[in-house]
Amino acid sequence: MKISYREAIRQALREALLGDARVFLMGEDVGRYGGTYAVSKGLLAEFGPERIRDTPLSELGFVGAGIGAALGGMRPIVEVMTVNFSLLALDQIVNSASLLRHMSGGQFSVPLVVRMATGAGRQLAAQHSHSLENWYAHIPGIRVLAPATVTDARGMLAPALADPDPVIIFEHAQLYNLEGELPDDWRCDISHAAVRRVGTQLSLITWGGSLPKALQAAAELAAAGIEVEVIDLRVLRPLDAETVYASVRKTHRALVVDEGWKSGSLAAEVVARIAEDCLYELDAPPRRLCTAEVPIPYARHLEEAALPQADRIVAAVREMLDV
Amino acid sequence: MENKAHDTAPGGRDFARRLIADMLRIRRMEEKCAELYGAGKIRGFLHLYIGEEACAVGALHALKEEDNIVATYREHGHALVRGVPMASIMAEMYGKASGCCRGRGGSMHLFDAARRFYGGNAIVGGGLPLAVGLALADKMQGRSRVSACFFGDGAVAEGAFHEAMNLAALWQLPVLFLCENNFYGMGTALARAEAQTDLTAKAASYRMAAAKADGMDVLAVHAATERAAARVRAGKGPLFLELQTYRFRAHSMFDPELYRDQAEVEEWKERDPLHVFPARLQAQGVLDEDEIAALDAVAEAEVAAAVEFAEAAPWEPVADLFKDVHTPEGEP
Secondary structure (H helix, E strand, O other), rough: OOEEHHHHHHHHHHHHHHOOOOOEEEEOOOOOOOOOOOOOOOOHHHHHHHHHHEEEOOOHHHHHHHHHHHHOOOEEEEEEHHHHHHHHHHHHHHHHOOOOHHHOEEEEEEEEEEEEEEOOOOOOOHOOOOOOHHHHHOOOOOOOOOOOEEEEEHHHHHHHHHHHOEEEEEHHHHHOOOOOOOOOOOOOOOOEEEEOOOOOOEEEEHHHHHHHHHHHHHHHHHHHOOOOEEOOOOOEOOOHHHHHHHHHHHHOOEEEEEEEEEEOOOHHHHHHHHHHHHHOOOOOOHHHHHHHHOOOOOHHHHHHHOOOOOHHHHHHHHHOOOO | OOOOOOOEEEHHHHHHHHHHHHHHHHHHHHHHHHHHHHHHHHHHEEEEEEOOOOOOOOOHOOOOOOOEEEEEOOOOOHHHHHHHHHHHHHHHOOOOOOOOOOOOOOOOOOEOOOOEEEEEEOOOOOHHHHHHHHHHHHHHHHEEEEEEEEEEHHHHHHHHHHHHHHHHOOOOOEEEEEEEEEEEOEEEEEEHHOOOOHHHHHHHHHOOOOEEEOOOOHHHHHHHHHHHHHHHHHHOOOEEEEEOOOOOOOOOOOOOOOOHHHHHHHHHHHOOOHHHHHHHHHHOOOHHHHHHHHHHHHHHHHHHHHHHHHHHHHOHHHOOOOOOOOOOOOOO
């Protein structure tokens, strides 16, 4: 069955709400408005305002309330409209959710799921175009997910809710309209990276909104006889380095595509790990293709120039392979 | 709901004894903490509650076991009165494995799940949204608990305070906001930090019921909290209770106290709840000097035993460094 990424998330939310009375969805405009990205459309009518709970514009307050509700025995799903606004809730995520278990000597777990849209590409300018997954992937105590396929959009929520610790799910705003085939068995884990395309000459490592671009680049390269392997990290913390290493041991070349800025990026982390653990497997220096280090501009041609694009991935691969 | 000082102990003699005993336990424990800090046994930040004991003791004696308690980094007294054993608190301050948080938290992060004591929050204002969430969970699950959240006057300047107050009022949640106004946020006097120094006016802007009590009078605190908690428990929405009090010691052990006059400190010390309340009871013939001295001796003995326990307690093995970053598989 072909469905959209948006519909896949809605189905996952609906299943969670039907299956567990402790689950509720809370966030800005999740109810009457139907969700900023229309993900929760229709859920208010089915589940009512207690469980599809509209909040005021108080990111710090309602994320903290989500933590408290999780401590109180509920299974909250908190939607922070976008990663840009999550900065207003950063204190509660970093200073409470991620620390409570350890700081209390193991007395309190925080079974909280926070969902947020991320990424650029829609001419929304600098304040609405951040990709800050790496900030969250830096923090011990939380799990960070980046569904990039319809299957992951459908399947990641259930194990995230089953996780007794906080989980943050990044939904790339460019993916909501993505259509894909949902297999009969869409259940998935939240521990492993996935090989999305098998290849032999280079490992193209990415996640989230950059995955379709990487797959497009790989298809173009294949047409020219160049076979690259595409790895979707899926889980940004804890990183599944083994899947990356297995690919690098096969291809001996690695290119990481990251919509974040290069300095201090998640791409830097992946490349550092490859260098630490697989250096002698490499036939060429590992490389990163990231967003230009500028605030994301509004004008379409400038925004496109700032972000990693399929044609630039193709060019980077050709340069690394010298073909 | 302004409270007058209470002249009699409404719960009777035993009740008065329990209040004095708990205030003495906090005072003696913290005096020992200060000494141990000087000796290098306790490290990190140490914020003493000395002078403010009537707030925690009066309020916590008015709350129920089923209620949720959220506190700040100045929470030794709250943890103790809530029932966390003094030995376990002391061992935590030593950083020992027998501490209530296995040495992971220290002075600022005391937690006790069994006693519904949710810390121990050292980000000013950070506990308020948690209390809102705990209350939301109770309301959604049909429980009639009160979530009591202690915080200082400094917290009212934080966005978290306003967001939490609004959410609690908007959703009519059973939160009791207990503001311990000691008139200083670290070294900044309230009047230098707030355009509106009547803190109950802030509650009014969220259409939240509010009350004030003399935080130096343990019976006044108790009576005000009892009234407030009953109202919150009855589902009449959140309530903001301001307890005016004073910290006799420095903000932390690193504070040279350049920001306030010693005369001001001395003036407040005349209202020391550990002098005023026992003196009143003696004057009323409820308790005599020997009985109070005996309670003090019990507190001193408990402190000595707690220190002995902490000294002898084992260190967490370094091999367990990564323990409890995540919940182990199979645990709820």
